[in-house]
Amino acid sequence: MENNETNLQSASLRQLLNEVNQRVSKHMVALEEASRLNEELKLLNQRLEDSEKLKSHFLSNIRNQIINPFASILGLSENITRVKERPENWKRAKHMARLIFDEAFNLDFQLSNIFAAAKLEAGDTHPEIVRVNLLELTKSTIQAFRHKCLQKEMTLELRLDLDQPEAKAFTTDPIKLKVILANLISNAVNFSNASNTIDIEASLRDGCFIFSVRDRGIGIAPEDLKVIFDRFKRLNPDINSIHQGHGLGLSVAKAMLDILDGRIEIESRRGHGSFFCISIPQNHRLAEPKGFEQSDDGEEFLFDDFEKF
Amino acid sequence: MEEYPVHFLYPAAIFVAPKPYFIKTILGSCVAVCLWDAKNRIGGMNHYMLPLWNGQGLASPKYGNIAIAKLLEKLISSGAQREHIVAKVFGGGEVIETEQSNFFIGERNAQLATEVLRTEKIPIRGESLRGKLGRKIIFNTFTGEVKMRYIKKNNT
Numbered sequence: 119m120e121n122n123e124t125n126l127q128s129a130s131l132r133q134l135l136n137e138v139n140q141r142v143s144k145h146m147v148a149l150e151e152a153s154r155l156n157e158e159l160k161l162l163n164q165r166l167e168d169s170e171k172l173k174s175h176f177l178s179n180i181r182n183q184i185i186n187p188f189a190s191i192l193g194l195s196e197n198i199t200r201v202k203e204r205p206e207n208w209k210r211a212k213h214m215a216r217l218i219f220d221e222a223f224n225l226d227f228q229l230s231n232i233f234a235a236a237k238l239e240a241g242d243t244h245p246e247i248v249r250v251n252l253l254e255l256t257k258s259t260i261q262a263f264r265h266k267c268l269q270k271e272m273t274l275e276l277r278l279d280l281d282q283p284e285a286k287a288f289t290t291d292p293i294k295l296k297v298i299l300a301n302l303i304s305n306a307v308n309f310s311n312a313s314n315t316i317d318i319e320a321s322l323r324d325g326c327f328i329f330s331v332r333d334r335g336i337g338i339a340p341e342d343l344k345v346i347f348d349r350f351k352r353l354n355p356d357i358n359s360i361h362q363g364h365g366l367g368l369s370v371a372k373a374m375l376d377i378l379d380g381r382i383e384i385e386s387r388r389g390h391g392s393f394f395c396i397s398i399p400q401n402h403r404l405a406e407p408k409g410f411e412q413s414d415d416g417e418e419f420l421f422d423d424f425e426k427f
Numbered sequence: 428m429e430e431y432p433v434h435f436l437y438p439a440a441i442f443v444a445p446k447p448y449f450i451k452t453i454l455g456s457c458v459a460v461c462l463w464d465a466k467n468r469i470g471g472m473n474h475y476m477l478p479l480w481n482g483q484g485l486a487s488p489k490y491g492n493i494a495i496a497k498l499l500e501k502l503i504s505s506g507a508q509r510e511h512i513v514a515k516v517f518g519g520g521e522v523i524e525t526e527q528s529n530f531f532i533g534e535r536n537a538q539l540a541t542e543v544l545r546t547e548k549i550p551i552r553g554e555s556l557r558g559k560l561g562r563k564i565i566f567n568t569f570t571g572e573v574k575m576r577y578i579k580k581n582n583t
Binding site: 161 | 437555
């Protein structure tokens with residue numbers, strides 16, 4: 119009898135102890151969460167301060183990046199119309215046309231990033247999944263930057279291992295994928311010094327498209343790695359910086375990677391160049407995500423046990 | 428069932444239906460806010476993954492504070508009248524238990540919806556928040572009715 123009672127007591131004691139332990143660990147979790155939130159708050163504060171600066175910088179940047187190129191396109195094309203039609207002027211005209219193309223290419227790139235960002239921020243971006251030939255897409259994206267590389271006397275080292283049949287019918291969103299690749303390549307070209315080499319590798323691994331770019335340019339400091347995906351963030355905000363852009367490229371690329379369930383890894387050291395590697399899984403929701411049963415008669419939303427709200 | 432077009436709403440997107448639509452989506456720890464103007468029969472839905480935009484990346488509707496504000500803005504610019512708008516809120520389940528960084532994400536998403544709607548003075552007419560399960564929902568933007576069912580596992 120007495121024994122029983124002690125047993126009972128020790129059992130309830132154990133229960134109590136368990137309860138206490140549980141509560142303590144819950145508190146610990148809450149504490150951790152609180153300190154994490156505090157850290158977030160601090161970061162947020164700092165970002166708020168930065169954002170005002172960024173806004174005014176963006177406006178002056180627009181002048182540099184959009185109005186100036188337009189002015190030179192106007193000027194150059196006007197010059198071409200005035201070139202006298204003699205064979206010896208052919209070279210001059212061609213040279214000017216090339217300059218116009220370069221300016222227009224840059225403008226087009228910058229503007230598509232701005233519009234892509236605007237669309238993403240409006241919540242108007244949806245994955246449009248089709249079968250894509252990865253080799254073709256990668257090649258044509260790189261091709262667009264050839265001339266810029268030539269200008270800066272850079273070498274592109276390509277290792278495109280995309281000959282498997284799976285790579286010829288990879289289900290993903292080609293337009294978004296192209297934007298992602300173009301931004302990575304553009305950054306590598308922009309932030310490299312003249313006559314550097316850029317390594318581009320692409321392959322298919324475990325059903326994922328792997329694409330990496332290694333430059334030997336200025337690199338990124340460790341404290342800056344956290345903010346490189348922030349919009350309008352340019353690590354060198356100097357208006358006269360030789361690096362063009364609005365600081366939208368990586369934020370757009372990241373948002374599009376999110377949509378494609380992709381990942382990005384970065385290795386970089388100041389002065390030693392950067393390495394960006396993305397991996398994007400094959401997207402299986404060709405038409406629409408799984409989870410909604412489709413029946414043949416199109417009555418796809420007949421739930422058997424739904425609740426009404 | 429009526430022959431309305433169907434729009435599948437992806438995470439971090441917003442859809443406001445220009446005419447009667449079925450908007451459907453799948454939720455895990457994400458939250459979807461359905462706003463509906465009962466008088467003009469205009470409805471829209473968002474689907475956000477994280478509660479607050481803190482300057483990281485783009486200011487996209489991936490974040491609740493932005494997603495709700497933008498949905499409201501779009502709804503009103505599509506002809507909805509603020510005083511007739513009501514809300515139904517879904518999701519915020521704790522379906523991911525492993526990743527540390529996702530701690531309480533569902534809970535915080537759910538809290539944010541309730542808070543923002545309260546400050547915006549939009550009445551919540553129906554909700555199914557929190558819990559351990561994912562959800563599928565279909566929103567009829569003509570009747571304002573939302574059908575929901577629980578699903579076992581989902582990450583979004």
